Amino acid sequence: MQKQEVTIYDVAREAKVSMATVSRVVNGNNNVRKETRDRVLAVIDRLHYQPNAVAQGLASKKTTTVGLIVPGFTNLHFAELSQGIDDIATMYKYNILLSSVENKLLEDDQVIQNLLNKQVDGVIYMSNQMSEKARNALIRTNTPVVLAGTMDSNPDFGSVAIDYEEAERTALNILYQDGKRNLALVLNDERAYVNDAHRVKAYKEFIAEHNLNSHIYPQVKSYEDGYKVFEQMHEDKIDGAIATRDMTAAGILNAAQDAGVKIPEELELISAASTMVAEIVRPKMTTIRQPLYDIGAVAMRMLTKMMNNEEVDDLHITLPLEVIEANTTLNK
Amino acid sequence: MQKQEVTIYDVAREAKVSMATVSRVVNGNNNVRKETRDRVLAVIDRLHYQPNAVAQGLASKKTTTVGLIVPGFTNLHFAELSQGIDDIATMYKYNILLSSVENKLLEDDQVIQNLLNKQVDGVIYMSNQMSEKARNALIRTNTPVVLAGTMDSNPDFGSVAIDYEEAERTALNILYQDGKRNLALVLNDERAYVNDAHRVKAYKEFIAEHNLNSHIYPQVKSYEDGYKVFEQMHEDKIDGAIATRDMTAAGILNAAQDAGVKIPEELELISAASTMVAEIVRPKMTTIRQPLYDIGAVAMRMLTKMMNNEEVDDLHITLPLEVIEANTTLNK
DNA sequence: ATGAAAGCGCTAACAG
DNA sequence: CTGTTAGCGCTTTCAT
Numbered sequence: 001m002q003k004q005e006v007t008i009y010d011v012a013r014e015a016k017v018s019m020a021t022v023s024r025v026v027n028g029n030n031n032v033r034k035e036t037r038d039r040v041l042a043v044i045d046r047l048h049y050q051p052n053a054v055a056q057g058l059a060s061k062k063t064t065t066v067g068l069i070v071p072g073f074t075n076l077h078f079a080e081l082s083q084g085i086d087d088i089a090t091m092y093k094y095n096i097l098l099s100s101v102e103n104k105l106l107e108d109d110q111v112i113q114n115l116l117n118k119q120v121d122g123v124i125y126m127s128n129q130m131s132e133k134a135r136n137a138l139i140r141t142n143t144p145v146v147l148a149g150t151m152d153s154n155p156d157f158g159s160v161a162i163d164y165e166e167a168e169r170t171a172l173n174i175l176y177q178d179g180k181r182n183l184a185l186v187l188n189d190e191r192a193y194v195n196d197a198h199r200v201k202a203y204k205e206f207i208a209e210h211n212l213n214s215h216i217y218p219q220v221k222s223y224e225d226g227y228k229v230f231e232q233m234h235e236d237k238i239d240g241a242i243a244t245r246d247m248t249a250a251g252i253l254n255a256a257q258d259a260g261v262k263i264p265e266e267l268e269l270i271s272a273a274s275t276m277v278a279e280i281v282r283p284k285m286t287t288i289r290q291p292l293y294d295i296g297a298v299a300m301r302m303l304t305k306m307m308n309n310e311e312v313d314d315l316h317i318t319l320p321l322e323v324i325e326a327n328t329t330l331n332k
Numbered sequence: 333m334q335k336q337e338v339t340i341y342d343v344a345r346e347a348k349v350s351m352a353t354v355s356r357v358v359n360g361n362n363n364v365r366k367e368t369r370d371r372v373l374a375v376i377d378r379l380h381y382q383p384n385a386v387a388q389g390l391a392s393k394k395t396t397t398v399g400l401i402v403p404g405f406t407n408l409h410f411a412e413l414s415q416g417i418d419d420i421a422t423m424y425k426y427n428i429l430l431s432s433v434e435n436k437l438l439e440d441d442q443v444i445q446n447l448l449n450k451q452v453d454g455v456i457y458m459s460n461q462m463s464e465k466a467r468n469a470l471i472r473t474n475t476p477v478v479l480a481g482t483m484d485s486n487p488d489f490g491s492v493a494i495d496y497e498e499a500e501r502t503a504l505n506i507l508y509q510d511g512k513r514n515l516a517l518v519l520n521d522e523r524a525y526v527n528d529a530h531r532v533k534a535y536k537e538f539i540a541e542h543n544l545n546s547h548i549y550p551q552v553k554s555y556e557d558g559y560k561v562f563e564q565m566h567e568d569k570i571d572g573a574i575a576t577r578d579m580t581a582a583g584i585l586n587a588a589q590d591a592g593v594k595i596p597e598e599l600e601l602i603s604a605a606s607t608m609v610a611e612i613v614r615p616k617m618t619t620i621r622q623p624l625y626d627i628g629a630v631a632m633r634m635l636t637k638m639m640n641n642e643e644v645d646d647l648h649i650t651l652p653l654e655v656i657e658a659n660t661t662l663n664k
Numbered sequence: 665a666t667g668a669a670a671g672c673g674c675t676a677a678c679a680g
Numbered sequence: 681c682t683g684t685t686a687g688c689g690c691t692t693t694c695a696t
Binding site: 007008009019020022023024026027051052054055056057058059060061 | 688689690691692
Binding site for chain 2: 689
């Protein structure tokens, strides 16, 4: 950090007013005569004065900064979400302080405490399950929080997501109606990702209801994992599968084709989180699409309201999902 | 931002020392008797004291925050770079203030000015060409800057990248040695991306040297653009192409296959920026790989040195590139 | 409409 | 080794 060339004090002196007046001008306070305002503005312009946001933050107890907690960057899923968040944040002049919590030595409560120390005005959390400790720190400091991409009914936090149980049922129904009876659910990490837990719940209900055998493949996290898990799925005679991530679905798809399995005749595949990857693979992947950009944008918008102490009509928003039937299902 | 429950002052009173002493133990200053330190630490623990980073920033003129400027989030290319940056930043206890400059109403100088107002200790810039105005603001405030993924010899800024001209020549040589003579260069945006300009330079030199015809396809920015541009390439009888982005390369690849063109026999394809996408498509894409994670990590490491006023041996680092020959080239 | 003055919570000489 | 004393640059009552 460099020494600041020109401060509010310099402007005040040059414009022959008090620093309080300069502050008013800078903050758009109306209690300034137009004449005075213009004079101050001219000096600000001439001196290239720029307010020091850190000093503003200390004095006003507002930093116009929000903390964004993501599980990692390499996941396109979260890239789209971030885009929605960033666009709205920019619109409302908030900055984003970014933290990731994957493969890290840091626990989520350390990450959150750090954000809190930096005095963020609010937090968007789009990672996996939050620890009690982290949750308490957030509540104790009374910091507004919105969970993005997570179903949650906690009254302390806002949330924006789709209905993951409905997403699962929708996908299962497609497979079932195409005559598939050996249905698999390929998961990332059930314990870490709450959404996966919802999916499991809907899956188990469906399986029970239709008297089918349960085939859950956990801990399938990457393209390679997906590629590898296919072998087991093949042994298990799976004829319809739902994967919670595009990358793993792509891995299964390619492995199946390399093994000479006909898609979708012998194996139908549905990806539950859709990114560009679903469109690039051949055949194109059928997906239950979550509106990722919208989830991010709506979450950020909700957060701005909370930070501004505005009324939030609905703390828990469920966005509609979209079914995109492509060529890894029969499309009957 | 909530009112701070407990301040350094409270700790001082409870521990019966001055706030200066508390400050010392918080900052790990050795000039504190072990006994005193332990007593203060105990109080800090009991009161759950957490230092206010904003106040620290104002007083010390250091925010332990760096600005990261990216061109957008949906590009996997930059996601990997960010990962490298974030890992090192976390290691050195810096936070990342994120700004994107794509499709935005904001110019880069506004984005940078905003970051400067927030008193960031340094900036990592991994976007397209920087405006004069932005550059001057950075230099005037004496803020350390590292350009990530951009070849640059500006003595004011550090830079970490691969040699994009060499990358281009390497790719061209592969195609040429496979007997291809109608070589295309598919670009994102030559004017915006400096790297593309380097590629064009190397391409034109190669074309001239070998007496070939030049085929440059500019403004191909997305998967769809790539898919569409293939038609023109087909008319132009292109038999070897280099695309600067995986997504566009994937578009061309799929379009070609949909049109019944044999890959790689009738058309060889090389992607110049490699992400997971290159591995997912079939056939697998031959790529000239940039070590994205490393570029980010090395850039951030360099920045920490600059912020710490340490000697930086080499302000402009060129990382080695890697050729991954897969199945969109003949592999002779 | 404007100014004076008191902080915001912390760091950093300087003294001792 | 520890305390005292100024600020850092700005916002915000409270007067006027």
